[in-house]
Amino acid sequence: MSADSSDLCQSNSQPQTKRGFERRLAFVLSATSLFLEKGYDAVALDDIVNHSGGSKASIYKYFGNKKGLFKAICDYRRDLLFKDLFQENNPAYALDLELFLTQTLDNFYQHISTIENQKFIRLLFEQVKSNPDLLEYLYQECPEKILDRVSQQLAYAHENKTIFCENPAYAAQVYLGILWRIEWRLLMGIPPTETDAQIQDYLKYSIELFLKSLKPL
Template sequence: MTDQPDGPRLNVRGLARQQIIIEAATGLFLERGFDAVSLDEILRATGGSKTNIYKQFGGKEGLFSEIVRRLAADFLSPLVALDLGQVSRQTGLAILGRTLMRQLMQPRHIAFQRMVLAVSDKFPDLMAEWYRVGPQRSQSVIAAFLGDGPNAAQLAVFFHDMIVTDPVNHALMGAAPDWPEIETRIDAAAALLAQAQA
């Protein structure tokens, strides 16, 4: 992927214009995917010129990369913002699990994941970045809650995968979320990990 260039700093108007471009391109990419959207279509929706997009993002690939980074961070922001205080390990894991799954099962997130997976063979560096700011970031939040134990990181990955993999895979195939089943899965995984760390 093309990295966003280190161009001149944008003024308030330039930042507003950049945000308009990002929002319009996000909608188009989520709806139709990277390959089916051209810069001309984005510019028809936003105005402006290709020169500005190349200057700010390095082109279509750089714009897409910026959108992937922003969306991944946005989806996880409620998880990152949680303050679990002095709750028990099992309760905290259940809260983390429910917060994470509410974000991941949103139709917008499922569209985002489809969009990213569709270009995985074309942009392996972007996939690595998505994994770092997406799944790996959520796993690190769970690991931080579990504490400094020797197995915290590994247990966080187990918990994440136990609650995420099947529901998200089914959603990617078009199935509606089965929230009672998702919550049962979260509670069982939280109880299992709490016992493992007892």
């Protein structure tokens, strides 16, 4: 089996030193930049090495192969997404459901509004078409975990009688659907027809309507 033959490859080795972590991150950032600029198939490992420094031996050591490197990029960007979405260091965030729902949806909108994130999601869609293992892995690691996080917040509010929500998982899907039209327009490269202020008004209205439907009986 060649170094690039497996469809989904775990990293062969995790860095043990600060320099190792920095080198691994440099590969992730350089490869991301090149993939977004030229496309995944047009970029060779030599291109990444020339862009970031280091050696191909280090890429094989940390990622196993090119597909393992791409998976590491997905993991890295997933972590950034969750950091953007959920402000876990804000004490009021876990206690105030309206604040949680408002900020999470606004954070998600701001995330998908950036050109780089839109480009990466399109690149991701291209790659998972030929890699079902990566598709299943990323679905469980991103959309499902976002859904679970929102479900947990709704379940917590239900237990504390802030809302009445017997099926938090269903309600979380309804909530996340608020952005589907805007999200798909952005991912397809169609500029929003609304101003940013109008979108903010829409989000505020939708969250108020969503919470009204969950008022305790």
